[in-house]
Amino acid sequence: KHQGLTPLLIASSAGHAGLVSCLCNAKADVDKPMLEGSTPLMAAAETGHLEIVRFLHQAAADVDKSKDEGSAALFIAALNGNPEVVRFLCSLNADVNRARNDGGTPLLVAARHGFVEVARALLDAGAEVDKPMRGGLSPLHAACCGGHIEHAGL
Helix, strand or coil, rough: CHHHHHHHHHHHHHCCCHHHHCCCCHCCCCCCCCCCCCCCHHHHHHHHHHHHHHHHHHCCCCCCCCCCCCHHHHHHHHCCCEEEEEEEEEEEEEECCCCCCCCCCCHHHHHHHCCCCHHHEEEEEECCCCCCCCCCCCCCHHHCCCCCHHHHHH
């Protein structure tokens, strides 16, 4: 029923920095995933809790660990339009071109959803502008399909 939720994952998602600190100090496994693969770092990246992302990194969380379908924390932060988290993960050398199992990349999903600031951060970190998904959809095509022509100028 709870699909492998851990106290650290719940605290990370909810933004409870003090609790995250206590759990990490008590040696909670910072990379322990839920059944589908989400980790505390991914939960914090999804909800935009930069302070917790930083703390989990200091506790040695794996920035490139991925869920079963291939999403890593950087992809999840990009999907949810969290530019500060994206910039921080890029500064840690998270793989900006790491694709999900369907070929989707952080840049492609940022373009699709119109997250210009996220897309700029990814491009500044070396994201491949022309890397297509398996079906051939490129970040430029994704931006146009989403009605976000302003991405074309990036």
